[in-house]
Amino acid sequence: MSFIRPNIESMAGYVPGEQPKEGEAVKLNTNENPYRASEKAYDAIRALAERGLSRYPNAVGQNFRKVAAELFGVEPDWIMCGNGSDDILTILTRTFVGENQLLRLPYPSYILYKSLAEIQGARSEEVYFLDDWRLPDYFSQAPAAAPTAPYRVNPLEGGAASDSLKLVYLPNPNSPSGTVLSVEEVEKIANNLPCPLVVDEAYADFAGTSCVELVKRNPRVMVSRTMSKSYALAGLRFGFLIARPEMIEQTLKVKDSYNCDSLSIAAATAALEDQDWLKATTKKIISTRERLQSRMRELGFIVPESHANFTWNSWPSPDLSHEELYLFLKNHGFLVRYMKYPAWGEGLRITVGTDEDTDACVDLVARYLNGER
């Protein structure tokens, strides 16, 4: 006899990208930053190693909240700190979505949103992006049992009642596509929706656009951020939520009391304060991204305009196997992400590395296209 909740037992579990041992591969598969984070972050870590870690952290990461509030033009009680933005997304799902209630996400996007619904015993509705990576009107409408064509929605068991839609996730820029919706488009979605909208801005620093202003205009908009990508601190686990104080007040009840450790609070605060580092680093990455994008297009791949630190590359005809190309690259020491979305399609998501690593990866792709195996 099993004691596990049936929704947990039946789910597959989210599988993150491969993490080879250090030095075993050039990692272009999980959108990490190829550069070393601001030394100010590391100074903060070293200082804390001297002062010691026997005391509990500040429960809400107050120092970080103050710095983030100033940067984004809000008050500290508009900020909640998280153990990575995955922690933020987990907390939001638990705050807003009960068992059998409905959560909506675009498709294809971050698979974790669906996993979070499964863990919660909730349902999820995947609304397909249109061919131009914009979203259909249905995305901001009350759920319908059978949405009219041309809107494609992954089927919901037992249909959908309009009052059960409790939360909508919108990654912007999106992964795997790297595409972005304008602030105006997002505002229109938020204004139409019957429930809160979480704009997951994990990659926003590479886009130069952000929906933080919308949080000030629409109390149902919340924005999540991470220090893993643009701040080069994936190993630190730190993310944050920007939302209205009445929302933050509730999400704080759901988070673990001490969800962020002292080292991550101190390092994230120092990193956020170093906006010069951020500007210089994102500039470098964006420049490499443009080169990666144009070279992959020259080789014949379809690459939607990227606003993130990766590109989405798909071959226009079935005569190339994305999976075989992925394995060819892996065998040559380059790890990219082969992604296959059922009922949609597949491709390779390539993280922007250093100029050298990125060029070397594209060179390998070119060799593969020239018949090398």
Added chain:
Amino acid sequence: MSFIRPNIESMAGYVPGEQPKEGEAVKLNTNENPYRASEKAYDAIRALAERGLSRYPNAVGQNFRKVAAELFGVEPDWIMCGNGSDDILTILTRTFVGENQLLRLPYPSYILYKSLAEIQGARSEEVYFLDDWRLPDYFSQAPAAAPTAPYRVNPLEGGAASDSLKLVYLPNPNSPSGTVLSVEEVEKIANNLPCPLVVDEAYADFAGTSCVELVKRNPRVMVSRTMSKSYALAGLRFGFLIARPEMIEQTLKVKDSYNCDSLSIAAATAALEDQDWLKATTKKIISTRERLQSRMRELGFIVPESHANFTWNSWPSPDLSHEELYLFLKNHGFLVRYMKYPAWGEGLRITVGTDEDTDACVDLVARYLNGER
């Protein structure tokens, strides 16, 4: 209109102990360790600050699992790492207890268990300790709508169906009492229960007794541990679960993909490897605890025999206000934990500090009893 789940909106939220600014008070209120953690843990942190944190951590903390497995005589797949043991408890609640299902805990004990049930939209049943801090037979029985006297149970709304009991929490040693049940007593409880039992061993290193052996004998027993207390790493946030692989396999689906950061995995691993440090430090703390305990008893307090790094002190008559004594100590720079449990009683939980701080705190208590205000 509110978008928050009703169970979240109506709950008060768990309130952790006060965290004054550094140097503002002698902290004897949250069971932190007064000593600096093993320098090997800090060396690991410094080494990682050199190597950098741009990469994601190992998703399961494999290095830690190996070391913990060897220490406890199990295989690595019997271990799950957590972002503090609160993360472990959160994951367990989400794995085993659905909405409206039942979770059981002793009373008074760790208040968080009840908060976790509230967040989950689940119910909780608090079974009162007997006067000698042992548990009534009812604790291991299927829930009854109206348990027979002398078993005291905080009332459940809507009664309790026996098939809804999904998880039982047992802190051992218990907080606030510091008391411990023998391995034999816990095994008897586990063998009678119709569901899994989580033995929360946050303080077990101070007790010299552990139920890890039970995990090997009874597949429904799980043991959670923390590095916050005995290993002096509360600021690091690291805990772990010891359970059978078939349990771990399910809880891994529920945890955030990267719930532990690289720094905490490395530091916790190094700290666990330094068992000499652990032995020396717990020996010092136990020695101070014995002195604290006997001095408080000499002053007239009732102090159950402590097996943790704190003592539970209650005055035998109503002529002393625990709250006023707490405030007196606070005004003199000593923070202890005043705890009031509705329908049960109140007292002061005093963490074992250094000899010097602990003695100074007891001296202050004596001055208060002598009439100083």
